[in-house]
Amino acid sequence: MSLRITISDAAGHAGETVEIAGWLYNLRKSGKIVFPILRDGSGIMQCVALKSLLPEEVFEELKHLTQESSLIVRGKLRAEVRAPGGYELDVEGVTILQKVSETEPYPITPKDHGIEFLMDHRHLWLRSQRQHAIIRVRHEIIKAVRDYFDSHGFTLVDTPIFTPAACEGTTNLFEVNYFEDDKAYLTQSGQLYSEATAMAFGKVYCFGPTFRAEKSKTRRHLTEFWMVEPEMAFADLEEIKRVAEEMILFIVGRVLENKREELKVLERDISKLEMIQGPFIRMSYDDAVKNLQANGSEIVWGGDLGGGDETILTKQFDKPIMVDRFPTAIKAFYMQPDPEREEVALGVDVLAPEGYGEIIGGGQRIHDPDLLLRRIEEHGLPKEAFDWYLDLRKYGTVPHGGFGMGIERCVAWICGLEHIRETIAFPRLLNRLRP
Amino acid sequence: MSLRITISDAAGHAGETVEIAGWLYNLRKSGKIVFPILRDGSGIMQCVALKSLLPEEVFEELKHLTQESSLIVRGKLRAEVRAPGGYELDVEGVTILQKVSETEPYPITPKDHGIEFLMDHRHLWLRSQRQHAIIRVRHEIIKAVRDYFDSHGFTLVDTPIFTPAACEGTTNLFEVNYFEDDKAYLTQSGQLYSEATAMAFGKVYCFGPTFRAEKSKTRRHLTEFWMVEPEMAFADLEEIKRVAEEMILFIVGRVLENKREELKVLERDISKLEMIQGPFIRMSYDDAVKNLQANGSEIVWGGDLGGGDETILTKQFDKPIMVDRFPTAIKAFYMQPDPEREEVALGVDVLAPEGYGEIIGGGQRIHDPDLLLRRIEEHGLPKEAFDWYLDLRKYGTVPHGGFGMGIERCVAWICGLEHIRETIAFPRLLNRLRP
Numbered sequence: 001m002s003l004r005i006t007i008s009d010a011a012g013h014a015g016e017t018v019e020i021a022g023w024l025y026n027l028r029k030s031g032k033i034v035f036p037i038l039r040d041g042s043g044i045m046q047c048v049a050l051k052s053l054l055p056e057e058v059f060e061e062l063k064h065l066t067q068e069s070s071l072i073v074r075g076k077l078r079a080e081v082r083a084p085g086g087y088e089l090d091v092e093g094v095t096i097l098q099k100v101s102e103t104e105p106y107p108i109t110p111k112d113h114g115i116e117f118l119m120d121h122r123h124l125w126l127r128s129q130r131q132h133a134i135i136r137v138r139h140e141i142i143k144a145v146r147d148y149f150d151s152h153g154f155t156l157v158d159t160p161i162f163t164p165a166a167c168e169g170t171t172n173l174f175e176v177n178y179f180e181d182d183k184a185y186l187t188q189s190g191q192l193y194s195e196a197t198a199m200a201f202g203k204v205y206c207f208g209p210t211f212r213a214e215k216s217k218t219r220r221h222l223t224e225f226w227m228v229e230p231e232m233a234f235a236d237l238e239e240i241k242r243v244a245e246e247m248i249l250f251i252v253g254r255v256l257e258n259k260r261e262e263l264k265v266l267e268r269d270i271s272k273l274e275m276i277q278g279p280f281i282r283m284s285y286d287d288a289v290k291n292l293q294a295n296g297s298e299i300v301w302g303g304d305l306g307g308g309d310e311t312i313l314t315k316q317f318d319k320p321i322m323v324d325r326f327p328t329a330i331k332a333f334y335m336q337p338d339p340e341r342e343e344v345a346l347g348v349d350v351l352a353p354e355g356y357g358e359i360i361g362g363g364q365r366i367h368d369p370d371l372l373l374r375r376i377e378e379h380g381l382p383k384e385a386f387d388w389y390l391d392l393r394k395y396g397t398v399p400h401g402g403f404g405m406g407i408e409r410c411v412a413w414i415c416g417l418e419h420i421r422e423t424i425a426f427p428r429l430l431n432r433l434r435p
Numbered sequence: 436m437s438l439r440i441t442i443s444d445a446a447g448h449a450g451e452t453v454e455i456a457g458w459l460y461n462l463r464k465s466g467k468i469v470f471p472i473l474r475d476g477s478g479i480m481q482c483v484a485l486k487s488l489l490p491e492e493v494f495e496e497l498k499h500l501t502q503e504s505s506l507i508v509r510g511k512l513r514a515e516v517r518a519p520g521g522y523e524l525d526v527e528g529v530t531i532l533q534k535v536s537e538t539e540p541y542p543i544t545p546k547d548h549g550i551e552f553l554m555d556h557r558h559l560w561l562r563s564q565r566q567h568a569i570i571r572v573r574h575e576i577i578k579a580v581r582d583y584f585d586s587h588g589f590t591l592v593d594t595p596i597f598t599p600a601a602c603e604g605t606t607n608l609f610e611v612n613y614f615e616d617d618k619a620y621l622t623q624s625g626q627l628y629s630e631a632t633a634m635a636f637g638k639v640y641c642f643g644p645t646f647r648a649e650k651s652k653t654r655r656h657l658t659e660f661w662m663v664e665p666e667m668a669f670a671d672l673e674e675i676k677r678v679a680e681e682m683i684l685f686i687v688g689r690v691l692e693n694k695r696e697e698l699k700v701l702e703r704d705i706s707k708l709e710m711i712q713g714p715f716i717r718m719s720y721d722d723a724v725k726n727l728q729a730n731g732s733e734i735v736w737g738g739d740l741g742g743g744d745e746t747i748l749t750k751q752f753d754k755p756i757m758v759d760r761f762p763t764a765i766k767a768f769y770m771q772p773d774p775e776r777e778e779v780a781l782g783v784d785v786l787a788p789e790g791y792g793e794i795i796g797g798g799q800r801i802h803d804p805d806l807l808l809r810r811i812e813e814h815g816l817p818k819e820a821f822d823w824y825l826d827l828r829k830y831g832t833v834p835h836g837g838f839g840m841g842i843e844r845c846v847a848w849i850c851g852l853e854h855i856r857e858t859i860a861f862p863r864l865l866n867r868l869r870p
Contacts, residue, residue: 006588006637021669023634023831041637041668042588070831098832106830123631123823124830126592132635139591146581153441153477156574157561160861161596161644162659164869176621177610179650184868186611196558196870197860199458200567202441202476208644209596215614224597233476234456388558388870395541395559396458396505397533425632426595433619434599435631435823 002074007043010077010087017092019074020045023127024065034063036091038073044129046083047073049091058094068106068127070097122426123435133262134422137255138411142207144254145228145405148247149205154230157197159190159206164385174213174223186211189404192334192389194231195365198400199392205230217430219419220307220357222408224428231402237346237364240401241322244350244360245280247405248320252276255414268416272354275318285326285344288313302327305349310357317353324348324363333379334372336364336401348403356413362403369393437509442478445512445522452527454509455480458562459500469498471526473508479564481518482508484526493529503541503562505532557861558870568697569857572690573846577642579689580663580840583682584640589665592632594625594641599820609648609658621646624839627769627824629666630800633835634827640665652865654854655742655792657843659863666837672781672799675836676757679785679795680715682840683755687711690849703851707789710753720761720779723748737762740784745792752788759783759798768814769807771799771836783838787848794845797838804828 002019005012022040029035032051037044051059065071074093079086100106108124118125125131149156162176162184174186190206197204207228214221230243252273255263263270283291288309292299295312299305305313305323313321325344328337335345347363366372372393376386383390411423421427426435437454440447457475464470467486472479486494500506509528514521535541543559553560560566584591597611597619609621625641632639642663649656665678687708690698698705718726723744727734730747734740740748740758748756760779763772770780782798801807807828811821818825846858856862861870 008588021833022637041590041633041635068831070833100830104829121823121826123628123826126632126635135592135636136590139585142591143581143585146578150578153443155476155571156577157570157860158644158661160659160863161646162863162868175612178868179648179865182868193558193861197561198476200476200561201570202457209593211596213614224595226593388556391556391558394539395535396503398456398505425592426628428595428597430614433597433613433617 007038007040007045007085009042010045010085013077014079014087015077017074017076018089019072020089021072022070024067024069024071026067027063027065029063034059036062036065036073038071038089039127043085045085045087045089046080047075047089047091049094054091054093061096061099062091062094065096066100066102066105067109068124069099071095072097119421119427119432120435126425129265131422133265134411134415134417135425136262137259137266137415138407138423140255140259141251141411141414142226142407144251145247145407146207147254148250149228149230152203152243154203154205155197155201157194157201157204157206158208159187159193159197159229161187161208163187172212172214174211188212189227190229191231191365191402191404194229194402195389195392195400198231198233198402199396199398202234203230203232215430218307219421220409220412222420222424222427222429225424226407227404228407229402229404231400233398233400235364235401236399237324237348237401240362240364240403241282241324241348244322244348244362244403244405245278245320248280248350248360249276249278251410252414263415266415266417268414272318272416273414276353277319280319280350281317281321283313283321283323285323288323291316302329304330305358307357310351311355314351314353314355314357319353320359321351321353322348323351331363333375333381334365336366336399337371346401350403350405352409352413354413354416356409359409359413360403360405362401364399364401367393367397367399369397442473442475442480442520444477445480445520448512449514449522450512452509452511453524454507455524456507457505459502459504459506461502462498462500464498469494471497471500471508473506473524474562478520480520480522480524481515482510482524482526484529489526489528496531496534497526497529500531501535501537501540502544504534506530507532554856554862554867555870561860564700566857568700569846569850569852570860571697572694572701572850573842573858575690575694576686576846576849577661577842579686580682580842581642582689583685584663584665587638587678589638589640590632590636592629592636592639592641593643594622594628594632594664596622596643598622607647607649609646623647624662625664626666626800626837626839629664629837630824630827630835633666633668633837634831634833637669638665638667650865653742654856655844655847657855657859657862657864660859661842662839663842664837664839666835668833668835670799670836671834672759672783672836675797675799675838676717676759676783679757679783679797679838679840680713680755683715683785683795684711684713686845687849698850701850701852703849707753707851708849711788712754715754715785716752716756718748718756718758720758723758726751737764739765740793742792745786746790749786749788749790749792754788755794756786756788757783758786766798768810768816769800771801771834772806781836785838785840787844789848789851791844791848794848795838795840797836799834799836802828802832802834804832 025039026037080088350360408423460474461472785795843858
């Protein structure tokens with residue numbers, strides 16, 4: 001029996017007779033020779049099957065094999081500089097596990113399919129090289145995020161998905177029937193809980209799915225998306241910005257180091273990623289508004305940046321922009337006002353270049369108990385629901401803050417994708433809950 | 436200004452004057468000297484404050500400081516073999532950020548509190564050394580799991596939380612109001628989706644929260660828990676068992692390597708963990724039933740192992756037990772029957788020693804399209820809901836399988852905890868949705 005290897009391990013076995021188990025990705029024929037292209041999930045390999053060297057029925061079977069049929073190929077690995085992975089396999093034997101029916105062939109073909117068709121066949125579409133590349137870059141980004149925090153003194157403390165009260169209104173919350181007619185709501189952010197764990201562990205992060213029941217059908221919104229949220233005790237706005245920048249540089253560096261092949265498959269302009277160096281552009285909200293007005297936006301001081309505004313800003317620079325000190329009035333109740341200028345809050349948004357816009361939002365949280373209580377009242381929020389949150393300001397309160405980064409938006413930017421729906425294996429949208 | 440360090444970094448700064456920001460964990464007094472014990476989330480450090488060396492008001496302030504007050508301490512680090520972390524700090528200056536009120540002191544004191552009181556104060560309870568130790572071991576386990584799969588050719592492909600159809604009955608599913616009167620259900624397992632991604636990537640894992648609306652109030656059940664689920668194309672039952680064993684050995688090794696201090700805080704019998712070596716005990720369901728009957732259980736062939744049965748089995752061995760080939764009739768519709776003996780299925784449960792019981796369940800999935808369709812019909816399941824799942828058997832089906840490991844059960848075992856509620860930061864139980 002030959003040694004079973006994966007295509008990604010071919011380099012260690014040149015000259016050996018091995019077997020590879022996988023699926024038929026493509027097939028070229030040329031008279032007395034066929035070239036089955038095999039995929040096994042770890043890579044793609046061209047095989048060479050000569051009629052003269054194989055039993056006739058094996059050769060004929062190979063010649064008429066259909067796309068995505070499953071098979072095991074045995075043969076000798078040969079270095080071949082022109083081959084994609086640097087190796088080819090000279091076929092000595094084949095076991096077909098399943099030949100896909102000719103009358104009901106694999107539905108995704110090299111021809112163009114509409115997006116709804118592809119989304120309906122997402123369970124199969126994931127087998128394509130482009131989707132492979134995206135999911136692999138996503139994996140690298142997630143690993144980089146975790147490695148960054150794990151190696152910088154942060155403790156992973158995942159926050160709950162089920163939350164009890166609809167603290168900030170139920171408009172964008174998904175409601176769950178809990179037991180005995182109780183209601184739970186799916187988390188929109190772990191931040192409030194992470195503030196508690198930051199007081200216990202100093203520096204923490206949570207990283208899990210979050211949910212927003214927004215009725216928006218844009219290329220930037222999912223109803224279910226993953227978010228990483230670091231939170232730090234004794235951190236001010238400058239420290240939060242420093243960590244956000246360092247983390248992004250770490251992620252981009254890792255992707256450039258380990259996922260260049262995937263970026264090529266995606267036809268990503270790698271030079272744009274290579275330009276991501278520190279320090280990022282730092283800009284106050286005040287200056288952002290002036291910049292936008294000079295560039296034709298109708299924004300007035302006090303309004304939030306729209307998607308169009310983010311595009312105008314980010315197309316001017318080759319690196320991310322950190323916009324800080326937004327009007328307090330448009331920010332969440334817990335955001336720390338600037339002590340020297342209370343109408344702006346110590347928050348920051350990080351906008352990715354090339355028009356991608358916001359990937360991070362964060363800032364300092366209010367640590368003064370009286371101010372926090374006042375803000376809760378001003379926002380008309382139920383004080384009881386925040387009893388535990390107020391406890392954090394009663395028992396050794398300290399300045400603190402953090403941020404959240406949406407993984408899918410980060411993947412879209414780094415991969416250079418137009419729509420967020422390809423950044424996750426099974427996207428959930430306003431009108432899409434399956435497969 | 437002195438250099439700000441964390442307690443965990445003290446070793447690099449012996450002899451230097453530094454500052455540490457944290458909370459008062461405890462305070463010992465002895466006339467003209469007070470010993471504030473500081474915690475900063477990274478560790479605990481005893482400080483030494485001499486009346487003769489400090490301004491009187493500073494010394495008095497320190498002397499009357501209350502538990503969990505926040506402060507910044509400046510002083511010189513001194514190696515001290517008797518100190519917990521090996522260092523003490525000779526106080527030269529103190530800034531109190533917030534003194535916790537004497538009339539409303541920190542509610543968790545060294546005296547015994549009831550479990551409901553502690554659970555109600557979970558946001559503060561997490562500051563205690565024991566909870567710290569558990570969360571840190573949990574972090575190490577999660578990191579070990581990911582490192583294991585990342586370094587063994589698995590691609591991370593997270594599966595959706597929102598699932599469309601209540602495939603296997605709605606009894607244990609949480610229902611969510613999606614848009615326009617649509618219903619979604621929170622995932623119980625990513626397996627079916629991971630089968631799709633395994634056909635795309637060969638070896639995959641998903642790792643996220645899962646949900647079970649079980650009305651059980653046991654020490655082993657949470658309504659929201661984290662699960663890692665690897666899935667492998669071209670894997671048979673033996674390969675699945677091999678990977679499960681290797682992963683567990685990897686996890687236990689990492690915890691023993693990096694988290695001994697935490698295990699000591701938990702008073703864990705470390706020798707029990709050191710006995711976790713391969714190969715694990717392998718036992719068929721048939722033999723497990725005979726063993727149990729001989730040991731007083733009332734189990735008969737065909738029944739599932741109860742919690743009591745798992746305890747009887749696992750107390751007999753020092754290492755995990757892999758029980759395989761359960762009766763097909765009590766297993767899920769997708770489980771592959773043994774071709775040589777159809778009344779048993781090619782599934783495996785891994786039981787943790789010391790009475791902990793099941794931490795892993797898995798096995799081979801049916802890859803034959805006709806058999807799978809027949810099983811779906813026999814189980815009275817709606818075929819339409821499984822159209823995409825059946826596609827995986829139509830387009831290049833291959834033998835495949837995997838397993839799921841519940842993180843909280845693994846943490847409970849490794850930490851030696853009696854109840855699962857302490858294994859996660861904010862546990863969700865039948866009767867517990869807050870804080």
